[in-house]
Amino acid sequence: MNTAKLNLLIVGHGTRFHGGNSETHAFIAQWQLRHPSWQITTCFIEYDDVLLDNGLDQAAAHASQVRVIPLILNAARHVKLEIPAAIAAARIRHPQHQFECAPHLGMGHEVCMMLQRQLQQLMTNCGMPDPRTTGVILLGRGSSDASANGQLAKMARWLFEDNDHELIDLAFTGITWPRLETVVQRQIRLDMKQIMILPAYLFAGRLTERIALQVERLRHHYPTVTFALAQPLGTDTALFDLLDKRACPDKHITNEDDTLLLCDGCPYQPN
Numbered sequence: 001m002n003t004a005k006l007n008l009l010i011v012g013h014g015t016r017f018h019g020g021n022s023e024t025h026a027f028i029a030q031w032q033l034r035h036p037s038w039q040i041t042t043c044f045i046e047y048d049d050v051l052l053d054n055g056l057d058q059a060a061a062h063a064s065q066v067r068v069i070p071l072i073l074n075a076a077r078h079v080k081l082e083i084p085a086a087i088a089a090a091r092i093r094h095p096q097h098q099f100e101c102a103p104h105l106g107m108g109h110e111v112c113m114m115l116q117r118q119l120q121q122l123m124t125n126c127g128m129p130d131p132r133t134t135g136v137i138l139l140g141r142g143s144s145d146a147s148a149n150g151q152l153a154k155m156a157r158w159l160f161e162d163n164d165h166e167l168i169d170l171a172f173t174g175i176t177w178p179r180l181e182t183v184v185q186r187q188i189r190l191d192m193k194q195i196m197i198l199p200a201y202l203f204a205g206r207l208t209e210r211i212a213l214q215v216e217r218l219r220h221h222y223p224t225v226t227f228a229l230a231q232p233l234g235t236d237t238a239l240f241d242l243l244d245k246r247a248c249p250d251k252h253i254t255n256e257d258d259t260l261l262l263c264d265g266c267p268y269q270p271n
Helices: 020-034 052-060 077-093 109-125 146-162 180-189 206-221 238-247
Strands: 006-012 039-044 065-070 098-101 134-140 168-172 194-199 226-229
Touching: 006 020, 006 052, 020 039, 020 238, 039 052, 052 065, 052 077, 065 077, 065 238, 077 098, 109 134, 109 146, 109 194, 109 226, 109 238, 134 146, 134 180, 146 168, 168 180, 180 194, 180 206, 194 206, 206 226
Parallel strands: 006 039, 006 065, 065 098, 134 168, 134 194, 194 226
Antiparallel strands: none
């Protein structure tokens, strides 16, 4: 990778939550320490002073080649529609520059291992209860894109295969169903004594704040059940390795399908 000519543009989702975007900046600053010679620029899709168009312009001002890396777990509207449209517009504004887009972080084996470590930590904190009476809920943002929701379902299945829990369920904070409370009620009816909740989020935001409030209400409503809530994934340093793969794909040859977009049936594809 010719670092003198290349600027890596990290695109975060953005949040109105106080300090949420600062977490992203701090995370990228730590990644920069691993690669001091790299040019790295950060922008957000929404809720920030530096949004996507501005970020593309800033990156182009310092390098002839810009590689966009979506700091996003699931490919839905932002990844499939908004980012490609912004890149196409940037090519018109900067015809002498080369713009390319790396795959988003995705829901692959690396992310599954992060979720596995979180589950193991919650179980340890709870004294390693019997997994057969300990339900797990994998909690996602939710999307109108069925393939994006399906990626979270894949994570749930992989976790099920690697553990002894009888129940590993999906829930979503919005857009689609089921919601957290519904899944909790189902697991309690099936006699789960502990419930481990794993949010598939990178950083804190309005939705993670909402999740914490919901879990607190559930604790009051079901005082005989132990609830454990994991933190967002952004504290896991394995994310740096995943970003390295997106930044230097030629150095990380892989046959895994998590670098590809699943676009069959996608509502954002043209007719």
